Amino acid sequence: MTALRPDSRLPCGTEVAHILERVADRQEPTAHQRGCPYCTAAWDELADLWVGVRAYADEEVFVPDGFVMKVMRRVRASSAASRREVGGHSSVARRRGWHALWRDELGELWIADRVVAAVVAQTLTEVEGFERIAGPGGIRVRVGRREVIVEVRVVLVYGQSVVDIVAAVQERVSERVQEVTGLLVVSLDVVVTGFAAGDSTRA
Amino acid sequence: MTEDDRERDRQLVVLARGGNEHAFEVLVRRHQDQTYRLALRMLGDRDDADDAAQEAFLQAWRGLESFRADAAFGTWLYRITMNECLRLLAGRRDTAELSVDIEDPGAGPEEMMAARQVVSAVKAGVAGLTPEQRAPWVLREVEGLTYEEIAEVLAVTVTAVKARLHRARLVIADAVRRAR
Numbered sequence: 001m002t003a004l005r006p007d008s009r010l011p012c013g014t015e016v017a018h019i020l021e022r023v024a025d026r027q028e029p030t031a032h033q034r035g036c037p038y039c040t041a042a043w044d045e046l047a048d049l050w051v052g053v054r055a056y057a058d059e060e061v062f063v064p065d066g067f068v069m070k071v072m073r074r075v076r077a078s079s080a081a082s083r084r085e086v087g088g089h090s091s092v093a094r095r096r097g098w099h100a101l102w103r104d105e106l107g108e109l110w111i112a113d114r115v116v117a118a119v120v121a122q123t124l125t126e127v128e129g130f131e132r133i134a135g136p137g138g139i140r141v142r143v144g145r146r147e148v149i150v151e152v153r154v155v156l157v158y159g160q161s162v163v164d165i166v167a168a169v170q171e172r173v174s175e176r177v178q179e180v181t182g183l184l185v186v187s188l189d190v191v192v193t194g195f196a197a198g199d200s201t202r203a
Numbered sequence: 204m205t206e207d208d209r210e211r212d213r214q215l216v217v218l219a220r221g222g223n224e225h226a227f228e229v230l231v232r233r234h235q236d237q238t239y240r241l242a243l244r245m246l247g248d249r250d251d252a253d254d255a256a257q258e259a260f261l262q263a264w265r266g267l268e269s270f271r272a273d274a275a276f277g278t279w280l281y282r283i284t285m286n287e288c289l290r291l292l293a294g295r296r297d298t299a300e301l302s303v304d305i306e307d308p309g310a311g312p313e314e315m316m317a318a319r320q321v322v323s324a325v326k327a328g329v330a331g332l333t334p335e336q337r338a339p340w341v342l343r344e345v346e347g348l349t350y351e352e353i354a355e356v357l358a359v360t361v362t363a364v365k366a367r368l369h370r371a372r373l374v375i376a377d378a379v380r381r382a383r
Contacts, residue, residue, distance in 0.1 A: 067239065
């Protein structure tokens, strides 16, 4: 091995460190570096050194046995403790789940998921091309603290672009839910289960 | 990590925030490898890495409310894990040398032995880095983060990341070169 030092400069004026950076970041050599004999020699040597770094980086690491179990045990212990701290009404609501919580100096605001579902249902009727919600349980809502995930199963009027109707549903529903409840819709999946109107394409 | 993965993470975070422990468990499963690997590469000791990774997830659970919905959960978790590792390293500095997880190269075909020796040299080089140099180095070379992501994890500028990474690479290159 030559005495190439990473902090030195090659006879052509190129800093070794500059080549090292390109090698480490997996970049291509510059035009000069490709043509210059000093640079290509340095490049090859550093690339050779960096093979060891890649081997180190690729070495498989095994998470200790029971890791997830240990974490979850601590998580459950931690939330049990915080439920005791909150106490009273909040802990009851939390157990039932899926309620949004706002908390400020004056008090707390809880929103049931069915409130959000009602807003979604009302908004859908305002979308052109929407026929009805598919079956019972056609609107699913999961409310976090300030966010909400919505899934709607819908039957559409046949003959219009499904893509356009779905886009309109997503836009309108997100807007209305935020307007009315202050919650942010982070995900809104629309499942089209069929078409209405007397047509042979009924699904 | 694809955009779909990030979206799935976001949905799980929303559920976990509402108190859903199962959703959080899915997040732990999805991110345990990267979290433990980062801790191991930073600390160089399996037991310490186990503790740090557990602690990071616990802090993530408690701090879910401060997580911004537009951020990537993985990056946020890297940040928590890294802070925990740096905290441990700062405590260690007064008491003992940085520990290194250098295995005996052992016996074997000549080529394998040579490869193991190089990896050991890299490990020794990593142990020689200061925690401030080691953090961007591990995030870049092992975890493959971009300069921008590293800057976000370490809460420093991209320029600072480049400078620290540059010094770290010089140290590593020198360590590997001398070992040969």
